[in-house]
Amino acid sequence: MSKKPVGHKARKRFGQNFLQDQGIIHRIIRAISPHPTDHLVEIGPGLGALTEEILNAAGDLDAIELDRDLVPILRTKFFNYAEHFRVHQADAMKFDYTSLCDDQRPLRIVGNLPYNISTQLIFHLLSYNKQIADMHFMLQKEVVERLAAKAGEKHYGRLSLMAQYYCQVENLFLVPPEAFNPVPKVDSAIVRLTPHKQLPFVARDVDQLQSVVKTAFNQRRKTLRNNLKELISAEALESLEINPGERPERLTLQEFIRISDFLCEQEKGITSVYE
Known part of the structure; x- marks a missing residue:
């Protein structure tokens, strides 16, 4: 397991829990399957546990980090990738993702999303569905269950319906609390959201x-x-x-x-x- 560098303490107000289990990291990267021609966007890279693995495989990576103290850490850690790596100190909830679309490549979004804003952030990202190829997120297990739930199931609701209006939703695998530092009180899971190229059902409004x-x-x-x-x-x-x-x-x-x-x-x- 990789260790969290000394000098940056996880901040509760940002919902920070740093991923540190290398086995889980490699499993997430296999699920994402980044390629040299891809343009990826990482939301909340933290200390860069996934970032390095993505950079080793993807063409370009934009990272969106709210915590201003982490931005110089990321820029220093990945300075060798400066040609292909950009860090934006910004709020992912307010960020204009079309500003990253500088060519014909759709965006591939990844992130370990803070539990306190995950639902609102997903709704925000769904509004950019035409610019996004897919999204892979680490979320609280219950949120993933809500995203993937079908009619008649316990977790089915507003999030299920609107996510599935725009995307195919796949609940990939569980991530235990001990994979993080500090250890959260909830289980996590990885979900894949793939926007429909053609909506299966189209609402008038x-x-x-x-x-x-x-x-x-x-x-x-x-x-x-x-x-x-x-x-x-x-x-x-x-x-x-x-x-x-x-x-x-x-x-x-x-x-x-x-x-x-x-x-x-x-x-x-x-x-x-x-x-």
Whole structure:
């Protein structure tokens, strides 16, 4: 196992847990499978546990690091790769990823994401789905389960639906707490998100779809009739061949799109194609 260099203590406010298990690092690199023609982006490189392995295989790497004290450490550690390695001291939640697209290559995103912002960050990255080839993230195990969950499963919800609207989601493997320093109190997992080249199901208005999904899951123990009553009547749900007595976790992505499209049509005064 590699050791954390003296002089930088993991900061709780940044959600820092430094990966140190070489076996896990090599397994992650095999899953990513970087190539010399690839343009990778690493979010939260920390002390560079994955960075060196990526640089040895990939063509170009941009690293986005919030902690300003880590930026000079990374630049010094990887100065031999200066032609292909750039560090951006920035907030990944606010970063404009299109600024990195200086050629025809799509971005490949990787990162050990802080647990406290992982969901919000993934939603932010999904808005760049057309510029991204794939994403490999280390996340809290429960977040990966939510991303990959199917209709009817315990972890299925808003994150599952919107991630799967844009991407194919693969839950790859677990990472134990002892792979990190300091040791977190939760298990982690590696997930692969691959944006669809062509969306399998297309909503008329994605913002409307997100609103419907968010409203439906505000109180997930209640039925669609109760949760969506301000948006759509029980009779209208039935006309869409959706049972208003179902709980939201029972509905597929296609069915949520059906509700969303119906509301778009109603707003425009169009007769529903489902009637």
